[in-house]
Amino acid sequence: MSAILLVEDDPSVRTGLELALTRQGHSVTACATGEEGLEHARARRPEIVILDVMLPGIDGFEFCRRVRRTDQMPIILLTARSDNLDVVVGLEAGADDYVIKPVEPAVLDARIRAVLRRAVGGTADxxxxxxxxxxxxxxxxxxxxxxxxxxxxxxxxxxxxxxxxxxxxxxxxxxxxxxxxxxxxxxxxxxxxxxxxxxxxxxxxxxxxxxxxxxxxxxxxxxx
Incomplete structure (x- = not known):
């Protein structure tokens, strides 16, 4: 089970992903704004953040930049568009991966597990x-x-x-x-x-x- 911070402003998407990821065995904290998400990220130290790009106030890009100033926690972006500029800006801001909405919960779960495996992988020398x-x-x-x-x-x-x-x-x-x-x-x-x-x-x-x-x-x- 992974401790996930989900930051998504659309209530239906947020609720659907929260329920689906919980069924997959994860512990999910859901927030509707970037500001609220940053507070939870700093206070609760989740294992991974699932982050919508288009948020009111602090958007997903700025969220990534602020987190990366002090922390290397894994971040997956949720984006409604596959536009090259959006993807590149998000990756350069510090995201580890991205998925395009709508996303199947099983696909998102696989991406989460892959990113977390990368976070702990390595060989000894x-x-x-x-x-x-x-x-x-x-x-x-x-x-x-x-x-x-x-x-x-x-x-x-x-x-x-x-x-x-x-x-x-x-x-x-x-x-x-x-x-x-x-x-x-x-x-x-x-x-x-x-x-x-x-x-x-x-x-x-x-x-x-x-x-x-x-x-x-x-x-x-x-x-x-």
Missing amino acids: RSTYGDLVIDRGALRVSRAGADVHLTPTELRLLLELTRHPGQVLSRSHLLRSVWDHGYAGDSRLVDASVQRLRAKVERDAAAPTLIQTVRGFGYRFVAP
Whole structure:
């Protein structure tokens, strides 16, 4: 059973998802506004947040940004549109995944479980790449002696890239291995997460040396 914070302003959608997720065995706290959701997130520390994008007041994008300033709890966005800009903005704001409404409860439950598996996954060893240190056992990353705070998805992405140093990993490979479910070529998840990851682990995200783009193919991790 997972402790879920559901933030959705539509009463019928909120009630339906709350009931369905409860039947799936989760403990659900439901809120109607971003402001209320932030209060619950800070006070109750849920295992995962299911977050509508279009909220009155603080919308889903701003909610993500505020949470990410201090916390790496997993976030799945609920969006009524598959518009590229909405999806990219949400991922860049710090969301780990997204689903398009209307969504089947079983599908949402599968996404929740996949994101939570990513949050606790890892293998035990320690690797050093210049001033970047990855402790796979403790699931901690540091650069120049300072902790690097990564979301579960960013951490899984970094772990996967560093497991294959020098190899080009396609976006489809990363979608399968990092996101743990099949997308039909939706590379936006990969590209947005790589951009966020570079901002945290590269000395200069505009001129990355560790995580390199191989145009037309994907990404590779280059050890110094």
